[in-house]
Amino acid sequence: MNKVSLKEVVGGGYNEFWNDKRRYRALKGGKGSKKSSTTALNLIYRIMKYPGSNALVVRAVMQTHRDSTFAALSWAQNKLKVSHLWKNSVSPMQMIYIPTGQKIIFRGFDDVLKLASTTVEVGYLNFVWIEEAYEITSEADFEKLDLSVPRGKVPEGLFKQTTLTFNPWSEQHWLKSRFFDKPADNVGVYSTNYLCNEWLDSTDHELFEQMKKQSYSRYKVAGLGEWGVSEGLVYENYEIKAFEVDKLGIEFDEKGKVLSDESYKWRSFFGLDYGYTNDPTAFIAFAANPIDKVIYIYDEFYQCKMLNSDIANEIKRHGYAKERIRADAAEPKSNDDLKRLGINRILPSVKGKDSILNGISFLQEYKIYISPACKNTISEISGYCFEKDKGDKLTNRPKDINNHLMDALRYAAYDIRFFRPTITDKKKTQNRSVYAQGVNIVDDMLGGWE
Numbered sequence: 001m002n003k004v005s006l007k008e009v010v011g012g013g014y015n016e017f018w019n020d021k022r023r024y025r026a027l028k029g030g031k032g033s034k035k036s037s038t039t040a041l042n043l044i045y046r047i048m049k050y051p052g053s054n055a056l057v058v059r060a061v062m063q064t065h066r067d068s069t070f071a072a073l074s075w076a077q078n079k080l081k082v083s084h085l086w087k088n089s090v091s092p093m094q095m096i097y098i099p100t101g102q103k104i105i106f107r108g109f110d111d112v113l114k115l116a117s118t119t120v121e122v123g124y125l126n127f128v129w130i131e132e133a134y135e136i137t138s139e140a141d142f143e144k145l146d147l148s149v150p151r152g153k154v155p156e157g158l159f160k161q162t163t164l165t166f167n168p169w170s171e172q173h174w175l176k177s178r179f180f181d182k183p184a185d186n187v188g189v190y191s192t193n194y195l196c197n198e199w200l201d202s203t204d205h206e207l208f209e210q211m212k213k214q215s216y217s218r219y220k221v222a223g224l225g226e227w228g229v230s231e232g233l234v235y236e237n238y239e240i241k242a243f244e245v246d247k248l249g250i251e252f253d254e255k256g257k258v259l260s261d262e263s264y265k266w267r268s269f270f271g272l273d274y275g276y277t278n279d280p281t282a283f284i285a286f287a288a289n290p291i292d293k294v295i296y297i298y299d300e301f302y303q304c305k306m307l308n309s310d311i312a313n314e315i316k317r318h319g320y321a322k323e324r325i326r327a328d329a330a331e332p333k334s335n336d337d338l339k340r341l342g343i344n345r346i347l348p349s350v351k352g353k354d355s356i357l358n359g360i361s362f363l364q365e366y367k368i369y370i371s372p373a374c375k376n377t378i379s380e381i382s383g384y385c386f387e388k389d390k391g392d393k394l395t396n397r398p399k400d401i402n403n404h405l406m407d408a409l410r411y412a413a414y415d416i417r418f419f420r421p422t423i424t425d426k427k428k429t430q431n432r433s434v435y436a437q438g439v440n441i442v443d444d445m446l447g448g449w450e
Contacts, residue, residue: 004080006045009079010038011034011197013192013197017188021161022185022187023162023186024161024163024186024188025162025190026189027166027189027191028166028180028190028225029168029191030167030192030194030221030226031222032200034196034197036072037075037076039129040072040076041080043055043073043076044073044077044082046127047097050157052102052122052124053102053127054105054120054123054126055103055104055105055126055128056106056150057105057106057107058108058128058130059108059132059135060110060132061108061110066090069131070088070090070106073095073104077095085098094106101122102120109145111278116144116145124150124152124155125149125150125151126150126154126161127160127161127163128149128150128161131166132167133164133165133175134167134168134169134173134175135402137380138376139174139178142174167225168225169228170379172240172378172383173379173383174379191226192225193223232385232388234364234384234398235363235381235384237367238368238369238370240371240372241370242371243298243371245268245287248263248266249263249264249265249266249289264421265292266287267287267419268287268288268323269285269286269287269324269415270283270323271326271349271413272284272326272411273327273328273404273405273411274330274331275304276306279304280302280376281306281311281404282301282302282376282407283300283301284299284300285297286412288366288416290416290417293365293366295363295413297369298374299318299371299373300376300377301318302405308337308338311334316342325346326348326349326411326412326414326415327348327349328348328407328411329348329349329350329351349410349414350411356398362416377405377409381405381406383402384398384402385399387399
């Protein structure tokens with residue numbers, strides 16, 4: 001039997017990570033940092049080393065496993081020269097360690113029922129690997145998985161562990177605050193980059209050096225594995241800022257006396273994107289000033305498994321039952337149901353050829369401020385990027401993932417173009433807040449149009 005040297009196969013830079021048995025391992029890294037390949041090698045090794053262990057491999061979307069984690073684990077079997085001991089299948093997608101029947105099972109967050117009910121016939125489901133964990137925008141979704149798998153008491157000699165690997169695209173992501181800002185005793189945090197990958201040659205290093213010269217911000221994220229967005233962010237024009245929405249456009253002196261009032265420039269807009277089992281229902285509220293091209297996002301709700309009655313009640317609870325709300329046009333039945341439930345001014349979003357790109361282009365002209373309270377909006381917008389083609393070049397298509405509030409924002413923004421504040425409005429709204437405006441120009445112009 002030919003023995004395999006782990007040192008020669010795995011290389012350096014990951015010794016502590018490899019041997020870490022803490023409850024969580026959070027590993028962020030740039031491109032070429034061998035984080036996914038090392039994790040794949042480690043998982044195959046551990047299944048064989050620990051009889052009775054089994055693993056669940058998770059990504060946001062099930063269909064993305066085949067060309068990523070499944071391929072990486074197959075490669076790891078070959079690299080460790082143990083592929084003859086494994087039986088791999090894609091339907092169902094799983095890997096079975098032939099000598100013992102231990103398994104590696106693959107699931108996606110897009111099938112929550114299968115995810116939560118995952119079981120094994122032999123041993124314990126004690127290892128979890130979440131690849132591209134930044135795609136999981138909801139910490140609550142992670143917690144649901146974490147409470148379900150790994151589960152139960154394991155015998156002496158085994159241990160439970162969840163490993164999260166990802167590119168650190170957004171410093172606003174819950175992964176940073178949960179695992180990296182104040183790591184607990186049961187968490188191992190790791191940051192790696194291409195410099196620890198001895199398998200890269202000089203031409204690979206030249207690419208990173210070129211990146212460093214051409215776009216240092218991209219190099220910091222994609223090269224060095226630091227927090228941020230490397231490239232392709234849809235909205236670079238946003239900022240997180242505390243504010244009082246009812247004082248927008250009003251200038252006060254030190255004693256609180258109104259010096260000037262331009263609140264007539266502002267109007268509130270509301271958007272709704274439907275979801276249910278896997279995707280959240282997303283509602284957004286913001287004030288917009290089309291003269292100075294500024295948007296302030298001040299409220300949201302974001303939740304899965306909301307019935308239409310729940311949505312109506314939540315809109316009422318937030319105080320927006322009488323407002324014009326643009327909701328997804330693909331859900332006419334839900335829109336009609338909300339009207340029946342007292343949300344009378346709901347209208348379908350306006351869709352058509354290139355409506356997504358046109359809506360994005362329109363919003364890119366605005367400076368966007370987001371209240372720190374709108375955590376889900378911050379999470380989505382900070383990771384909302386354009387897709388790349390097979391040549392790793394950016395396209396003009398945004399990724400259709402974790403974009404529910406971004407869609408709701410775009411639906412509502414359609415009506416901004418019909419809001420044109422005038423001097424008459426200034427007189428009517430003198431010394432009044434955005435909530436007390438006495439005119440609704442959009443309604444005057446559009447009437448009952450749907």
